[in-house]
Amino acid sequence: MFSKIQSACNLGRLAEALKLLSSNPTRLDPSLYLKILQLCIDKKAKKQGHLIHTHLITNGFGSDLHLNTKLIIFYVKVGDVIAARNVFDGMPERSVVSWTAMVSGYSQNGRFEKAFVLFSDMRHCGVKANQFTYGSALRACTSLRCLDMGIQVQGCIQKGRFVENLFVKSALVDFHSKCGKMEDASYLFGTMMERDVVSWNAMIGGYAVQGFADDSFCMFRSMLRGGLVPDCYTLGSVLRASAEGGGLIIANQIHGIITQLGYGSYDIVTGLLINAYAKNGSLRSAKDLRKGMLKKDLFSSTALITGYAHEGIYSVDALDLFKEMNQMNIGMDDVILCSMLNICANLASFALGTQIHAFALKYQPSYDVAMGNALIDMYAKSGEIEDAKRAFDEMEEKNVISWTSLISGYAKHGHTGLTAEGCECFNNMVNKYNISPELSIILACIYGYMSLGKEAASNLFNMQPENSVNYVVLASIYSAAGLWDDAWKIRKLMEERSTKKNAGYSFFQATKKSIPLLQAS
Incomplete structure (x- = not known):
């Protein structure tokens, strides 16, 4: 019977193995239960795994360390962390693997705070963590974006023997980069004797998310020169960087790499490529890519x-x-x-x-x-x-854009008798809600209704008397209204207060040189 069940497990025949198990009245060897549970894990067979759990308790295996650890792993795999914790709490003894399975289970199922608390309990119980425990604890801190918790885990790592472990160090680089500490991530990355795709992805993705597109591309080029093959996560990160400031040429180059590596059929990669093309103004390419998507x-x-x-x-x-x-x-x-x-x-x-x-x-x-x-x-x-x-x-x-949009609307339609409403709205914005107006409101009023524009500009002028732009805008409004004396007075006041506006520059192409033209304020 033992050999038949073992053969069924080796062939992946879970139903057959369970049928043989139910027809066998004798107590089986624990190694056979481990094989059946592993098959339940591989197939995510929750109902069948629960039956095995019941069978183990019935046959007196409720205290077996290895079987209970395997049960924790099984319940974590099928997403039942409560059942996994019940098994964990009922264990008379636990190994580092048992603790790690539970910490990892919480982390994998989004219970990040519980993962960190259990990791702390493990340390207090005197159990030494392994590389996978540290990896799971760091993943929890990374997902929570909790720098203090992660630094505590890092302190534990530096006291142990895993300080140079590739898996742990990659997790540390990922933690610092996702918490926005790119200098710390870069330092750790630089001290690594060996680097894998995960550590490169952490740096490339970190720079991309933080808005350092050039650094992200530079790291990507270094990765390629080092002979490592990027995966879909690498490509996703550089595509995000391209969308935020890389330009169309880089988007085209990344597209070529995607095609060469065979990632063109990955929907997430294609979606990010569409986004990169769209953000860089190549909407025809973006449209063609989306048209070719199966889903x-x-x-x-x-x-x-x-x-x-x-x-x-x-x-x-x-x-x-x-x-x-x-x-x-x-x-x-x-x-x-x-x-x-x-x-x-x-x-x-x-x-x-x-x-x-x-x-x-x-x-x-x-x-x-x-x-x-x-x-x-x-x-x-x-x-x-x-x-x-x-x-x-x-x-x-509401924010300043909300007020700006409404006031601009009143200004545009002021000729229909809505000027009073616009002025009231502006006064409420400034005096009642203490929101500083934007110059776009005032500039819109120049082309809308003049009295509203003057009131808006005067308010901003009084709120920010040191800002030279406010003087220029108010003078422009008076000039547009034909009030030349008032415009001249504002210009004079600007000179008396020594408020200077930097002149703008424009360029035109003459032969092979770009010649700057000084533009009056």
Whole structure:
């Protein structure tokens, strides 16, 4: 019977092994139970593994160290950390493997605080951690972005024998980079005698997330020169860096590497490549890539629509893509809806804007600040100032953009008798809510209603008398209104207060030289 069950396990036949086990009245060797449990782990067979657990208790194996440890690993694998902890708590003795299995289980299932607490308990019990314990504890600290906790784990590592362990050191580099401590990550990386793809990914990804695109590319080139083959995580990081500031040439180069390594069929990589092309203005390439995807997901669709909105000249393409997403039930998120509202605002299309607003209410009944701002801007630019005010009033939280959009709307439509409302809105913003206005409000008023512009500029002038730009803007408003004496007085006041505005420069191409032109303020 033993050989038959062992043979079934070796062939991966779990059902057959369980059938033989249930028909066997005798107590089996623990090694056979370990084989069956491993098969349950490999197949994530929760129901069958629970039956084995019951069988073990019935046959007197409830205190076996190795079997209980394997049960912890099994329950962790199927996502039942409560059952795993029950087994752990019931163990009369525990090994470092048992502790590590439970710490790792918490970390793998997103219970990061519990993972760190259990790691601390392990240390207090005098159990020496191994490389995998440290890796799991660091993963928990990394996910929590808790620098203090991670430093404590690092202190334990430096006192032990794993200070130069590749697995542990890579986890340390990843921890520091994801906590934004790139200098510390770089120092640790520089002290590594050996580096694997994980450690390179930590550095490349860390620089990309922190906005250091050039450093990310430099690290990527060093990795390639060192003969290491990048994986999909490496490529994802450099694509993120390319999207944030790498330029189209680098995006094309990374595309070539992706094709060469065979990652073109990976949806996540393709989605990030679409995002990189869209952010760098190559919307045709982004569109072609998405068209070739077998499964069109939300991320790739969001990247393309955001690109359309940013460029401002692909309204029809954006609307077609939005309709396609709705027909395919891809789903919507706030980024897509805000982008579509921005497109409607640029088109000044009230009809389309209200339809997108309906979608927004369907998918997100309580929208955030970004969505509220997009709605205000869309309605204001469509000439529906009452709807813009209604969207403004419904916002639980407002920022300077919210006020700016509404005030600009009042300024634009001031000729219809809304100047008083605009002035009141501006005064509430400055005096009641203590929000500093942006110059864009005042500049918008120059082309809208002059009295509102003068009031806004005067307020900003009094709030920031040392800012030379405020003098120039207020003088420009007076000049535009034909109030030359007032404009001259502001210029004179600027000179008396020794407030100087740096002159701007522009360039033109003459033969082979770029000649600067000094531009008057």
